[in-house]
Amino acid sequence: MNYFLFLNHPKGEEIYKISLEKEKLIRRYFDSINTLECEILIKGKKYDAVIDYQIFGKLCNFDCFNCVDDCCADSPSLLQENTKKFLKNNFEEFNKITKNCDIGEELGYSKEELKNELEKEDERNIISEIEEETEMCFYAYRNEDRKTLCSIHSMCLNKTMSQEEIWQYKPLVCSLWPMEIFIEEGSSKIYITLPDDFTNSFTIENYYEIPCINIEISESAIFRKKNPNGFDEKKYVPFIEAYKTTISSIFGEKIYELIKHKLGL
Numbered sequence: 001m002n003y004f005l006f007l008n009h010p011k012g013e014e015i016y017k018i019s020l021e022k023e024k025l026i027r028r029y030f031d032s033i034n035t036l037e038c039e040i041l042i043k044g045k046k047y048d049a050v051i052d053y054q055i056f057g058k059l060c061n062f063d064c065f066n067c068v069d070d071c072c073a074d075s076p077s078l079l080q081e082n083t084k085k086f087l088k089n090n091f092e093e094f095n096k097i098t099k100n101c102d103i104g105e106e107l108g109y110s111k112e113e114l115k116n117e118l119e120k121e122d123e124r125n126i127i128s129e130i131e132e133e134t135e136m137c138f139y140a141y142r143n144e145d146r147k148t149l150c151s152i153h154s155m156c157l158n159k160t161m162s163q164e165e166i167w168q169y170k171p172l173v174c175s176l177w178p179m180e181i182f183i184e185e186g187s188s189k190i191y192i193t194l195p196d197d198f199t200n201s202f203t204i205e206n207y208y209e210i211p212c213i214n215i216e217i218s219e220s221a222i223f224r225k226k227n228p229n230g231f232d233e234k235k236y237v238p239f240i241e242a243y244k245t246t247i248s249s250i251f252g253e254k255i256y257e258l259i260k261h262k263l264g265l
């Protein structure tokens with residue numbers, strides 16, 4: 001079994017391969033819960049999905065503009081060809097937002113060297129060095145309020161693209177985060193869930209540290225000291241509603257409706 005959303009991770013197998021111990025836990029978990037089984041089309045490819053639908057009723061509040069957590073700490077995916085082309089065609093804007101080209105030059109690399117590496121991505125020496133120096137994903141940046149944002153997303157918004165269009169450019173793992181998908185090796189069978197206090201021993205993300213999917217964290221004094229605003233308790237809604245557009249655009253509206261129906265919402 002592999003972590004489906006991390007199959008394109010720059011570090012490869014080291015990240016996407018699931019240990020046998022975790023695989024056992026995943027199988028045991030999915031055998032013990034009620035699931036929704038259906039066919040899902042993701043980026044034009046059909047998968048047989050087993051969905052942990054009850055977890056889509058979990059309360060969430062993706063209050064990113066009021067969050068100072070270190071999201072987007074490193075690149076979770078190599079880029080698709082259309083995204084590389086998009087960055088190449090908007091390289092000046094990309095540099096203006098992220099300062100990556102300027103940082104590259106400070107580190108001794110020319111703009112052309114960085115552009116070449118970005119285009120091929122067979123080696124990620126400059127990109128990795130910039131990520132290490134800045135302690136964030138190569139495509140991330142901080143706005144004037146010190147919030148970490150995604151330059152790919154921001155550039156799409158600057159071009160007034162719709163959410164559906166944005167999903168064509170952002171890495172799939174970033175669009176679906178924090179959803180977790182496991183895939184059987186050499187098969188089209190996938191298992192879909194979310195990190196939570198029962199499953200986080202086998203999901204990549206740690207539920208206990210993420211305020212947007214853990215309402216209790218957002219109420220803690222430690223969290224409040226770092227994040228004085230936002231994360232209003234009343235604004236937590238079921239994940240299926242918070243991710244309505246994402247789920248409808250990426251998995252199709254039928255899947256959104258099916259999960260919602262199973263949840264009785």
Ligand code: SF4
Nearest residue numbers: 063064067069071212
């Ligand atoms: S931790 Fe959650 S709320 Fe904070 S920036 Fe990341 S996705 Fe947004």
Ligand code: SF4
Nearest residue numbers: 072137139140150174
């Ligand atoms: S959302 Fe953007 S900035 Fe964040 S990890 Fe993904 S590509 Fe990087």
